[in-house]
Amino acid sequence: MDTPPPTPTPLPPPGTLLGELDTLPDGVATMGELPTEPGSGEAPFRYVLLRSGTEVKAYVNRCAHFGVPLAARQDLLIFVPHTSITCNVHYARYRWSDGTCVSGECDGVGLLAIPVVVDTLGQICVAPSP
Numbered sequence: 001m002d003t004p005p006p007t008p009t010p011l012p013p014p015g016t017l018l019g020e021l022d023t024l025p026d027g028v029a030t031m032g033e034l035p036t037e038p039g040s041g042e043a044p045f046r047y048v049l050l051r052s053g054t055e056v057k058a059y060v061n062r063c064a065h066f067g068v069p070l071a072a073r074q075d076l077l078i079f080v081p082h083t084s085i086t087c088n089v090h091y092a093r094y095r096w097s098d099g100t101c102v103s104g105e106c107d108g109v110g111l112l113a114i115p116v117v118v119d120t121l122g123q124i125c126v127a128p129s130p
């Protein structure tokens, strides 16, 4: 199956709150989405947060293969704690630490990383632009 070219995904602005460290179990990949304006017809911005200790990785919840969410629901999300996260459509597997595809239909492509910071209150926010 050919991989379609990725389409750009705009990231939320710096400072956007994505989650709180206290609510993320260590070693768990957790899906989230930002609300949209009622009636806007826009799709919500979907993301996934991966916690390892005090470190959090964030990726756009969009498989590099067909551009669909990695799972339809949290309980269907496939991951190996601290190691990998897998799309449950055709099972492309991505490295936990950087979102690189390590096996499956997305070879050479990866998840789009969202730069995040964890502040002193444990809030996980989109990082300021470098």
Ligand code: FES
Binding pocket: 063, 064, 065, 066, 067, 068, 087, 088, 089, 090, 091, 092, 104, 105
């Ligand atoms: S949609 Fe095919 S591996 Fe994710």
